Structures are given as C-alpha cells and as structure tokens.
Amino acid sequence: MRNIFLFIRRFFTFFVFLALQAVALWFLFSYNKFHQAKGLGVANEITGWFNTRYNTLEDFFTMREENRRLLQMNDSLINLLPSNFIVSDTTITLTRDSIPYDTTGKLRQYVWREAQVLYNTVNADKNYVQINRGSNHGIQDHMGVFSSDGGLVGQVVNVSPNFSQVMSLLHVQNKVNVLIRRTNSTGTLYWDGRDPRFLNLKDIPRSDSLVLGDTIVTGKFSLSFPPGYLVGTIAEIIPDASTNFYVLKIRPTANFNNLQQVMVVENLFFNDLKTLEKETKRKVDDPKRSAR
Amino acid sequence: MSELLRNIIRFTLFILVQVYVLNKIPHLHRFIVPYLYFLFLLWLPFGISRIGLLVVGFLTGLALDFFTMTPGLHAAACVLLAYCRPFVINILTPKDPNEFNYREPSPRAMGWTPYLVYALVLTIVHHGYLVLLEWLSFGSFFGFLVKVASTSAISMLLIIATEMLFPRRMKFRTNIA
Numbered sequence: 522m523r524n525i526f527l528f529i530r531r532f533f534t535f536f537v538f539l540a541l542q543a544v545a546l547w548f549l550f551s552y553n554k555f556h557q558a559k560g561l562g563v564a565n566e567i568t569g570w571f572n573t574r575y576n577t578l579e580d581f582f583t584m585r586e587e588n589r590r591l592l593q594m595n596d597s598l599i600n601l602l603p604s605n606f607i608v609s610d611t612t613i614t615l616t617r618d619s620i621p622y623d624t625t626g627k628l629r630q631y632v633w634r635e636a637q638v639l640y641n642t643v644n645a646d647k648n649y650v651q652i653n654r655g656s657n658h659g660i661q662d663h664m665g666v667f668s669s670d671g672g673l674v675g676q677v678v679n680v681s682p683n684f685s686q687v688m689s690l691l692h693v694q695n696k697v698n699v700l701i702r703r704t705n706s707t708g709t710l711y712w713d714g715r716d717p718r719f720l721n722l723k724d725i726p727r728s729d730s731l732v733l734g735d736t737i738v739t740g741k742f743s744l745s746f747p748p749g750y751l752v753g754t755i756a757e758i759i760p761d762a763s764t765n766f767y768v769l770k771i772r773p774t775a776n777f778n779n780l781q782q783v784m785v786v787e788n789l790f791f792n793d794l795k796t797l798e799k800e801t802k803r804k805v806d807d808p809k810r811s812a813r
Numbered sequence: 814m815s816e817l818l819r820n821i822i823r824f825t826l827f828i829l830v831q832v833y834v835l836n837k838i839p840h841l842h843r844f845i846v847p848y849l850y851f852l853f854l855l856w857l858p859f860g861i862s863r864i865g866l867l868v869v870g871f872l873t874g875l876a877l878d879f880f881t882m883t884p885g886l887h888a889a890a891c892v893l894l895a896y897c898r899p900f901v902i903n904i905l906t907p908k909d910p911n912e913f914n915y916r917e918p919s920p921r922a923m924g925w926t927p928y929l930v931y932a933l934v935l936t937i938v939h940h941g942y943l944v945l946l947e948w949l950s951f952g953s954f955f956g957f958l959v960k961v962a963s964t965s966a967i968s969m970l971l972i973i974a975t976e977m978l979f980p981r982r983m984k985f986r987t988n989i990a
Contacts, residue, residue: 534863534896541871541892546946548878548885553950564879571880575833642836642881644846646951649882679882686882693951714951717840778839 562681569684572639572651587781590670631747632787634658638780643691643717650687652783656680660785665746669782672774673752676745691717691777698740699752704729707740710752710771717777719756722769731758737771744794747786816858824873827853832880844963849971850877851939854894855932858917863899870895890943894935901934915983920976932972940964
C-alpha cells in the first residue's frame with residue numbers, strides 16, 4: 522500500500538497531466554459527436570458578453586455595407602406589396618378586405634426572427650457564428666439562419682439563455698439538402714474545408730445541363746429551412762469522370778466575411794414532423810409487425 | 814506590479830488578441846492559421862510549479878476553446894505544451910530555478926538562439942498535437958504534415974515579431990533583491 526502511495530507521489534505531475542488530457546479529449550470528442558459539452562451554456566454567456574462589446578465596435582466599420590444589403594432586401598419586398606398591382610383592363614380595381622389575413626384555410630409554418638451576429642470566423646475547419654438571441658427569445662436547436670440579403674448561413678446547434686451558436690455553412694460536418702432551381706434536381710451541399718469563398722455540391726446527375734451562374738436554393742426535404750430560399754450560384758462545373766455525377770463549386774449568396782444582421786427561421790411543425798419520422802421508422806422497423 | 818497581476822493582464826490580452834485579431838483576419842490559405850496565444854505559456858516565470866503550469870495551460874486552452882467553439886481542442890494541446898516546457902528548459906539551460914538571473918524565459922534571459930529553439934520546439938509540440946486532433950475528425954495525412962509545418966512557421970514569425978516589438982524590460986535579479 523505504502524509503495525502505491527509513493528508511486529503516485531513520485532509521478533503525481535504525470536498523473537495530473539493525464540487527467541487534464543483526459544478531460545480535454547472527453548470535451549472534444551463528446552462535442553464533435555453531439556455538439557454538447559459540460560459547462561458550454563455558461564461559457565456561451567461569457568463569450569457572448571465579450572463578443573457583444575466587440576460587435577459594437579465592429580458595427581462602425583460595417584454599417585454602410587449592411588445598410589446597402591438591408592435596402593436591397595426592403596426593395597425586393599416592397600415590390601411584392603399588393604398596392605403595386607391593379608387590374609388595368611377592367612373597371613374593377615383590386616381592393617383588400619378589412620380582415621387582412623385569411624384565417625380559414627391557411628396555417629403558418631415558418632416564423633422569422635431577426636438577430637445580430639456577434640462573432641464569426643472563416644479561417645477554421647469548423648466555423649461557428651454566435652448570435653445575440655437565445656432560448657429566452659425562443660431560439661431552439663435546428664433552426665435555420667439566413668443573412669440579411671436572403672442567403673443561407675447555417676443552422677443553430679447550441680442555445681444558452683441569451684446567445685446561441687450557429688453551425689455555419691463553412692463547417693466540414695455541415696450537410697444541407699439543396700435544389701438547382703432551373704433543373705429541379707436535388708443535391709447535397711457540403712464544404713471541403715479548403716476555400717471559404719466556395720462551397721461544394723454533389724449528387725447532381727450528369728444528365729442535367731447546367732450553366733455557370735445557375736441558382737441553388739434550399740431543398741424540400743429539410744426540416745430546418747423553408748424551401749426555395751437562396752443559397753448560392755454555380756461558380757465552377759467539374760464533371761467527375763468516375764461517377765455519373767457532377768462536382769460543383771458554389772459561390773454562396775451570404776457574405777461570410779461580413780456577416781452582421783441575420784434572420785432565424787423557425788419551423789413551427791418541426792417537432793410534429795420529427796415525431797412522425799420517428800414513429801414511422803419505429804413502425805416499419807418493429808420486428809413484430811414485419812409480417813404484413 | 815505583482816507577478817500574478819502581470820500574468821492575469823497578459824492572459825487577457827493574449828486571448829483577446831488571438832480571438833479578435835488573429836482569428837478574424839481574412840482567409841489567407843487553408844494551411845495557414847496564425848496562432849500566438851500560447852506565447853503566454855512560454856512567458857510564465859521559471860519558478861512556477863509543474864502542477865500549476867499544467868492547470869494554467871488547461872485554463873488558457875479552454876478559454877480560447879469557448880470562443881472558437883471547439884471545447885477541449887486547444888486545452889489538450891496547451892496541457893501537452895505545459896507538460897513539456899520544464900524538460901525543454903532543463904535541456905537548454907540546465908539550472909536550478911533559483912539560479913536564473915531573470916524571472917521568466919526571454920531572449921535576454923536565455924540568449925536568442927536557446928530562446929528560439931525553446932520556442933520552436935514547444936510550438937511544434939503544440940501545433941503537432943492540435944492539428945493531429947483536427948486531423949482525426951477531418952482531413953488527410955499530407956494536409957496534416959504541411960499544416961503543422963506552415964502553421965509553426967507563421968507562429969515563429971509572430972513570436973519573433975512580438976519579442977522585437979515588446980522587449981520585456983526585466984530587472985536583473987541579484988542575491989540582494
């Protein structure tokens with residue numbers, strides 16, 4: 522027994538080293554797998570405080586660019602207002618009912634919330650965006666995030682009371698279902714970690730006739746993003762000789778170097794759809810019911 | 814200024830510079846990530862206990878990790894660096910901590926060449942382990958080697974620039990003081 526204690530005392534530094542390594546690696550691997558780690562909520566609040574201070578400074582330099590983007594977005598939306606349109610070749614003009622929304626047949630599926638980007642990098646393999654909205658403001662995991670000019674930015678992965686972390690499209694574990702608007706073919710958007718100016722798109726069959734500049738929009742199979750929103754444009758087409766698919770380079774619409782105001786979109790049916798998916802899987806996989 | 818206060822200020826400055834300046838510079842190349850924050854660990858006094866050094870290393874890494882959202886990544890690398898530091902110092906300047914004429918490692922205390930070797934070895938240890946951990950989850954072996962080399966080169970450049978821009982004026986310790 523005494524020898525054991527002597528042994529421990531002799532190599533105490535080494536044991537402390539091993540213990541700290543174990544803690545660090547445990548944090549790292551559990552985070553890489555589940556995007557969860559101990560004490561992350563508190564840490565998020567602290568880094569959020571610092572990042573807020575930094576952001577007020579940064580705003581001075583990016584305000585002009587941000588105003589331009591906002592004005593463009595407003596411009597495109599104001600053009601959609603019903604007051605812009607009249608039916609010209611009859612005497613009847615289009616008027617609106619006093620009840621502005623049809624409450625009978627429509628259900629709202631998506632809710633948009635504005636948020637401000639506090640911290641954002643493009644240099645790492647795994648880039649995250651921190652925003653100043655958290656669970657107190659109704660943000661939850663899996664919500665989609667779009668930039669102020671309408672381009673897809675990423676997905677919320679971690680929420681603390683006042684701040685949340687968004688997995689940016691510039692993250693090597695990121696996979697998004699997208700659509701080429703002109704040909705309607707579905708592919709998977711990912712990032713190979715090389716160049717933050719370009720994303721990659723796979724699974725587009727070679728039978729499609731693509732041109733540079735074709736628009737990529739969010740796909741129909743995602744629970745986090747509403748379909749049909751801008752993601753980027755095709756910047757380079759590389760036919761993959763070994764398979765029947767293209768490998769495409771995509772220029773993202775959102776400017777990741779200069780991300781200031783973003784919108785967080787919530788799918789109100791997320792839990793419904795998720796439960797349905799799970800239930801279906803359970804029913805199909807249930808061994809007792811396999812003999813149909 | 815007391816030793817503790819000086820090191821707390823340094824810690825804050827190094828983390829803030831790493832997070833808000835070096836991590837925010839526009840993308841240069843995928844193999845080049847400028848790291849400087851671990852210079853804080855190289856500048857800690859000679860007299861610090863080995864356990865204390867490990868704990869400080871862990872906290873430094875973790876502080877940066879929470880900003881970059883990679884919990885444990887830099888902490889693991891910093892703990893390894895902190896563990897290796899006393900050995901490297903022992904090899905380069907085999908002295909008892911009480912015999913040093915200056916309080917902490919610096920070009921003046923050790924001479925430029927030993928100091929640069931000291932910085933280079935620990936930089937490679939830090940980056941080697943850091944990039945290895947990144948490589949485990951993503952990347953190729955060739956990328957790993959090139960990234961260790963290029964990132965270490967950039968870090969050495971930053972360390973030399975820092976040493977020249979901010980020469981630490983330290984009192985020569987005598988037996989009387």
